[in-house]
Amino acid sequence: MSFRATWSLxxxxxxxxxxxxxxxxxxxxxxxxxxxxxxxxxxxxxPMPDEPFCTELNxxxxxxxxxxxxxxxxxxxxxxxxxxxxxxxxxxAEMNRRSNEWKTVMGCVFFFxxxxxxxxxxxxxxxxxxxxxxxxxxxxxxxxxRILDMKGNPVQGLASRWDYxxxxxxx
Numbered sequence: 001m002s003f004r005a006t007w008s009l010x011x012x013x014x015x016x017x018x019x020x021x022x023x024x025x026x027x028x029x030x031x032x033x034x035x036x037x038x039x040x041x042x043x044x045x046x047p048m049p050d051e052p053f054c055t056e057l058n059x060x061x062x063x064x065x066x067x068x069x070x071x072x073x074x075x076x077x078x079x080x081x082x083x084x085x086x087x088x089x090x091x092x093a094e095m096n097r098r099s100n101e102w103k104t105v106m107g108c109v110f111f112f113x114x115x116x117x118x119x120x121x122x123x124x125x126x127x128x129x130x131x132x133x134x135x136x137x138x139x140x141x142x143x144x145x146r147i148l149d150m151k152g153n154p155v156q157g158l159a160s161r162w163d164y165x166x167x168x169x170x171x
Contacts, residue, residue, distance in 0.1 A: 044095050053089045061086060 057065065061082075067075065068083055075083075084091075133139055144158070151159045163170050 044092075052087045054086045057086070 054061070064079060064082055065086070067079070072080070134143075147158055148162050148164075151164075154160055161170050162168075
């Protein structure tokens with residue numbers, strides 16, 4: 001479920017600026033507030049919900065609904081838009097517009113990448129022990145020389161590729 005659909009469900013349950021459920025006679029549903037929503041849920045895949053967006057109408061909206069029953073040529077463009085907004089919450093263009101949610105997602109992704117990089121750096125500096133002496137270049141050179149001196153694996157190994165008379169690798 002997208003963020004907008006979830007947020008609209010939250011607004012339906014609690015209303016704007018409220019933190020919990022209120023009874024129908026409480027101050028939350030007083031005049032001047034937005035009209036209460038029904039189980040309205042429109043999506044691009046289901047654009048015509050069963051119930052209208054706004055169910056409780058004020059006097060001006062009721063008069064407009066009465067005027068709707070007459071000839072639509074007598075309605076102005078603003079009145080037609082107001083009637084549309086009583087029935088539907090958003091137009092198709094508003095439903096299909098891109099949101100800027102990707103910026104938040106990418107910001108969170110980069111934040112966690114940066115945090116992970118800092119954590120790895122901190123572990124390398126303060127947590128992990130220093131590299132063992134056996135990984136230094138000097139130690140590796142001495143180990144190779146020791147293997148060659150012992151003539152280890154003279155048929156197919158390192159000793160087979162070393163020229164003991166010239167003290168260099170065979171070509």
